[in-house]
Amino acid sequence: MDVRRRLTLLAVTIAATPLILGGCTADRKDATGSASGRAPDPAVTVTPADRAKDVPVSAEVGTSVSHGKVTGVKLTDDKGKQVAGEPREDGSSWVPSTPLENGRTYTAEVTATGKKGRxxxxxxxFTTSPKSTRQAIKSTLYFTGNQTYGTAMPVTVAFDPPIPKEARATVQRRLFVKTDPPQPGTWSWVGDGKQVEYRAPDFWKPGTKxxxxxxxxxxxxxxxxIGDDDRRSTSKIGRQVALEIDNATKQMSVLQDGKLVRKIPVSMGKPSTPTSSGKMVIMEKHDFTTFDTRGSADPYVVDVEDAQRLTWGGEFIHAAPWSEGDQGHINVSHGCTNVSVTAADWLMGITKVGDLVTIKGTEVQLDQGNGFTAWNVSWDEFAKGSALPVPPGLKPAPTLSPGHPGAVAGGSSPAPAPSASGG
Incomplete structure (x- = not known):
């Protein structure tokens, strides 16, 4: 009995020993297949696909990385020349600084680094496509370089013909805005795709580049x-000036940094040709121009001085010596805001393209897209017009200063084509 018991104990000991040894020496692997305690090696996927042909000259180098981050991108052409570029903020791709050339072969090399320097x-x-035979959509960037704009200046791009809804995300992804100091915003499409505008939740800070x-x-x-061109511009934001025009009083209030600096009598559009109410932005300024409405129901040709455009449809603020007796009392214009010669000259000296103009109390509301109308709707409504997700962290605009009254609603969008009309 004692012998059998010793044999049994010996068998248990021998059988258990390999299990204990096995537990000390086996490789336990995590879900990624890497040995326990060792970080997985980085992996890189690059696009366009290797040996791809007919790649658009607008192509970016797609950089998808697991277990690491991109630490270097090198793109060279078939003559060995390196192409300049920079990564997107979200790291999804690397963007060449200029369009690639048609019918050329390029090689992209993307380096990713993981933990412990692996x-x-x-x-x-890949090879780019030959020159396309597709029709180019004409684009116009209304943000000129080396300028000083007002604090309400949106970045505006207009298109002819309009961008179809299903293509707007593709186009918007190729529109880039950088601000210094950072003041992020979003793009918003107007109406049927003839215009897209960019702004932040609040007005630009003076001095912003x-x-x-x-x-x-x-x-x-x-x-x-296809798209027509690659355009760049850099400008800065100046001091804050805003104009408020009230049809009830027939007065314009000029505010700088929220403080009233002058009141000016005005005469606006008569009932048959009313001025639009809404939040507009000064689009352009002319020391001298001619309003020519021949072909309209009320044709006329008149030369005017010190004219500042507010809408594509032809509403201006301008000098009107013929209506000085009416200014401050009655509306007699064809839709423009008339001021005296002296006041118009003074306004030209204090305003900038990009300054906010708010008009209230007239018979009609401003159509959304009839000018630079990015401020004519609330931030929430504006952000809904983006074809891409709005950047995280952007919230509705805070309560605005007295110089910036609340937004008003807008309607449909006319074509963003300047009209020479005025009145």
């Missing part, structure tokens, strides 16, 4: 069109 390199070689790139050259837009 690296991985992804490579791809804004750099814009409309990188549309060669971009496929739907099945029929």
């Amino acid at each position: 690296t991985a390199v992804g490579r791809t070689t 804004i750099s814009v790139r409309s990188g549309l050259a060669g971009l496929p837009i739907g099945k029929e069109f």
Whole structure:
């Protein structure tokens, strides 16, 4: 009995020993297949696909990385020349600084670095398409370089023909805005795609530098069109000036940094040709111009001085010596805001393109898109017009200063084509 018991104990000991040893020596792997305690190596996926052909000249180098981050991108052409560029803020791709050339071969090399300095390199070689025979959509960037704009100046791009709804996200992704100091915003499409505008939740801070790139050259837009050009501009924001015009009093209040500096009598559009009520932005300024409405129901040709455009449809603030007796009392214009010669000259000296103009109490409301109308709706409504997700952290605008009254609603969008009319 004692012998059998000793044999049994010995068998248990021998059988248990391999299990104990096995527990000390086996490789336990995590869900990624890496040995326990060791970080997985980085992995890189690069686009366009290797050996891809007919790649648009608007192409970006897609950089998808797991277990690491991109630490270097090198793009060279078939002559060995390196292409300049920079990554998107979200790290999804690397964007060449200029359009690629048609019918050329490029090689992209993307380096990713993981924990403990481990690296991985992804490579791809692709060839761009020949020059496209598609019709180019004409784009116009209304943000000129080396200027000083008012604090309400939106970045505006207009298109002819309009951008179809299904292509707006593609176009918007190629519109870039950088601000220094940072003041993030979003793009918003107006009406049927003839215009897209960019602004932040609140007005630009004075002194802000804004750099814009409309990188549309060669971009496929739907099945029929391509983008026309690649444009850049950088300008700054000046001091804050706002004009408030009240039809009830026939007075214009001029405010600087929220403080009233002058009141000016005005005469606006008569009932048959009323001035629009809404929040507008000064679009352009002319020391001298001619209003020519021949072909309209009320044709006339008149030369005017010190004219400041507010709408595509032809509403201006301008000198009107013929109506000085009416200013402050009765509306007699064809839709413009008439002021005296002296007041118009003074206004030209204090205002800038991009200054906010608020008109209230007239018979009609401003159509959304009839001018730079980014402030004519609330921030929430504006952000709904983006074809891409709005950047996180952007919230509705705070309560505005007395110089910036609340937004009013807008309607449909006319074509963003300047009219020479006025009155």
